[in-house]
Amino acid sequence: AQKITQTQPGMFVQEKEAVTLDCTYDTSDPSYGLFWYKQPSSGEMIFLIYQGSYDQQNATEGRYSLNFQKARKSANLVISASQLGDSAMYFCAMREAPWDQGAQKLVFGQGTRLTINP
């Protein structure tokens, strides 16, 4: 079964608009973590934001925020005031406990290709 589902294969947004990228997850573990990564055309994976399952507040990092709705098992990424440089693939990922001696085993979604239009 899919553990991470990203239902938007592609999104097109005008520059300076806010954009929401959807992510739903499936786990029966009460302790887990959710991540968003950005992958530009160069291929590198850039860590954007992290949300722990016990965190009370939604995570924020600059223009990025994570809209965490635990009951719905949803962890959407919100990018405010989008920029041309935001054009990239975006991946949602999840780690489940227990960790293996500290290793973080991540499961990734299929990704959403975001294109920012000038």
Place this chain on the structure above:
Amino acid sequence: SQTIHQWPATLVQPVGSPLSLECTVEGTSNPNLYWYRQAAGRGLQLLFYSVGIGQISSEVPQNLSASRPQDRQFILSSKKLLLSDSGFYLCAWSVDYPHPYEQYFGPGTRLTVT
């Protein structure tokens, strides 16, 4: 500061040939190391991870293997490549402190098996 290197950046290999991809991390000690593969247009799939020298855990049974001969060196190998081994291979590292949740990725190796 920490950096992660992967080489080669690109590789074209015939079916049945061997493979060796190398990953090294600088600026940190005792990292957890990971190998991921990304098929075209897909998400990342964890192949192997290592929590210490000589300690390798496999997530997906296949014709690939991994080794960690030194603390900051992680090698992905194959004795005989298959067409299905084509993809983008990413190495990553994490440490238990201060940010155990963050994984940092290398620039990747694009492998084409012909």
